[in-house]
Amino acid sequence: MRIAVLGTGVVGRTLAAKPDGLGHEVAIGTRDPAATNARTEPGGFGTPPFPQWQAGHPQVRLMSFAEAAGFAGLVMNATSGSAAMAALVAAGEAALAGKVLIDVSNPLDFSRGMPPTLDPVNTDSLGEQIQRAFPAVRVVKALNTMNCRVMVEPGRVPGEHNVFLCGNDETAKQAAADLIGSFGWPAGSLIDLGDISAARGTEMLMPLWLRLMGAVGHADFNFHVPHS
Amino acid sequence: MRIAVLGTGVVGRTLAAKPDGLGHEVAIGTRDPAATNARTEPGGFGTPPFPQWQAGHPQVRLMSFAEAAGFAGLVMNATSGSAAMAALVAAGEAALAGKVLIDVSNPLDFSRGMPPTLDPVNTDSLGEQIQRAFPAVRVVKALNTMNCRVMVEPGRVPGEHNVFLCGNDETAKQAAADLIGSFGWPAGSLIDLGDISAARGTEMLMPLWLRLMGAVGHADFNFHVPHS
Numbered sequence: 028m029r030i031a032v033l034g035t036g037v038v039g040r041t042l043a044a045k046p047d048g049l050g051h052e053v054a055i056g057t058r059d060p061a062a063t064n065a066r067t068e069p070g071g072f073g074t075p076p077f078p079q080w081q082a083g084h085p086q087v088r089l090m091s092f093a094e095a096a097g098f099a100g101l102v103m104n105a106t107s108g109s110a111a112m113a114a115l116v117a118a119g120e121a122a123l124a125g126k127v128l129i130d131v132s133n134p135l136d137f138s139r140g141m142p143p144t145l146d147p148v149n150t151d152s153l154g155e156q157i158q159r160a161f162p163a164v165r166v167v168k169a170l171n172t173m174n175c176r177v178m179v180e181p182g183r184v185p186g187e188h189n190v191f192l193c194g195n196d197e198t199a200k201q202a203a204a205d206l207i208g209s210f211g212w213p214a215g216s217l218i219d220l221g222d223i224s225a226a227r228g229t230e231m232l233m234p235l236w237l238r239l240m241g242a243v244g245h246a247d248f249n250f251h252v253p254h255s
Numbered sequence: 256m257r258i259a260v261l262g263t264g265v266v267g268r269t270l271a272a273k274p275d276g277l278g279h280e281v282a283i284g285t286r287d288p289a290a291t292n293a294r295t296e297p298g299g300f301g302t303p304p305f306p307q308w309q310a311g312h313p314q315v316r317l318m319s320f321a322e323a324a325g326f327a328g329l330v331m332n333a334t335s336g337s338a339a340m341a342a343l344v345a346a347g348e349a350a351l352a353g354k355v356l357i358d359v360s361n362p363l364d365f366s367r368g369m370p371p372t373l374d375p376v377n378t379d380s381l382g383e384q385i386q387r388a389f390p391a392v393r394v395v396k397a398l399n400t401m402n403c404r405v406m407v408e409p410g411r412v413p414g415e416h417n418v419f420l421c422g423n424d425e426t427a428k429q430a431a432a433d434l435i436g437s438f439g440w441p442a443g444s445l446i447d448l449g450d451i452s453a454a455r456g457t458e459m460l461m462p463l464w465l466r467l468m469g470a471v472g473h474a475d476f477n478f479h480v481p482h483s
Contacts, residue, residue, distance in 0.1 A: 139378070144377040144378060145376075145377055145459075146377075148373075148376055148377060149372040149373055149374075149376060149462070150367070150372060183483060184481050184482060184483060185481050185482075185483060186415075186481045187414075187481070188479075188481050191463070193466075218467070218470055219470060220463075220466045220467070220469075220470050221466065221469060221470065225463075225466045227462050228462035228463030228464075228465070228466045228467075229463060231373075231459040231460070231462050231463065232459070232460060232463055234377070234455050234456035234459050235419070235448075235453075235456030235457060235459065235460055236456075237456070238421075238448045238449065238453045238456045239446070239448070239456075239480055241448075241449060242446055242447060242448050242449065243480070243482045245482075245483070247482060247483040248480050248481065248482030248483075249480070249481065249482075250478055250479070250480060251416075251478070251479040251480070251481055252467055252471070252476050252477070252478060252479070253412050253413050253414045253415070253416050253476065253477065253479055254412060254413075254471045254473075254475055254476030254477075255411060255412060255413060255473075255475040255476075
């Protein structure tokens with residue numbers, strides 16, 4: 028399958044490397060590929076410059092958002108929440124139409140300092156905003172409730188734990204579940220929360236996730252929902 | 256120990272019955288005990304009228320909020336989020352001063368219909384509002400992330416699962432942990448998230464909890480946080 032991952036940060040790189048390693052054709056989308064390729068300084072969180080990362084993943088192609096969206100049959104949005112809408116607009120409605128878009132982003136607002144707040148919240152979500160802005164795109168919100176390394180390597184966390192997914196298109200959710208399953212998630216670990224408005228709930232998990240990272244001391248944890 | 260539970264709804268009754276059964280002296284606080292005792296109609300969710308419930312728990316005493324707060328050494332707030340502040344004001348700063356207050360309420364706002372929204376959110380929480388309004392009270396936010404039957408009978412949910420607690424007073428958190436432990440929670444199941452501002456995170460879990468109740472089909476579930 029041809030997969031495009033939008034975003035060149037740690038989340039995008041992690042989500043690109045995994046399907047690349049599984050034999051898929053993978054492209055990473057960025058605003059300005061020439062600028063991304065010219066980077067020599069580490070990123071905001073000490074991330075190595077992109078060319079250094081790509082040297083270890085020579086088969087992953089770097090493209091503009093629009094080229095990546097056109098190239099792929101399935102798209103994963105791994106941009107930051109504040110950049111998501113602009114990235115998808117740049118990708119283009121026509122190139123995305125009919126495709127499954129797995130949205131792993133969270134609408135974290137760092138403009139008021141730490142900890143970040145969520146915007147939108149309560150009566151809307153980034154997942155819904157994306158679905159409304161791109162009605163022909165089959166948006167599936169998933170994987171946004173954990174660290175990106177756990178997304179692609181669930182065994183980093185011991186025992187059972189869950190992926191929440193939601194979206195309005197059942198076949199799109201199945202396609203997302205199949206891809207996520209190929210990352211190593213057992214079938215029973217996926218919980219379908221229903222339509223895309225459930226993204227409000229999974230995105231609003233972020234403040235607890237951030238406090239748990241402080242309590243646990245690292246990011247190799249996840250949520251499990253045992254029930255009778 | 257003398258324990259007061261503020262609120263006569265299902266949550267208050269459940270949280271009163273448990274320590275009553277464990278041999279504590281328990282009072283339930285309400286705005287107007289005469290009115291509560293005069294009820295003959297079921298409550299909003301089909302709850303039996305209070306006198307019918309109390310007939311099965313004759314040792315649990317019904318008092319005004321102020322009497323209950325004065326009576327008890329430890330207070331649990333089990334009112335609805337919208338009623339919490341008025342109940343605590345009625346209980347009275349002097350009666351509550353120095354006491355541990357376990358706040359299990361969530362600031363759910365049903366005024367805009369279903370699903371409820373959360374207010375405050377993001378930059379404040381009901382737990383923090385209570386702590387600010389009553390600086391001499393040792394507020395511990397806990398148990399607000401699960402159904403009340405699970406609070407007092409963790410075995411309703413199979414396997415390991417967690418109670419999140421937070422608050423500014425370490426000895427108050429220990430007192431809360433001791434009481435919660437006596438409900439049947441193993442010591443390792445409590446996760447201390449730090450100061451009371453972590454209540455933002457646990458309260459913001461509600462939208463996901465509500466969607467999970469729909470996905471699971473009942474309320475006998477909880478969150479577990481496995482980590483390496």
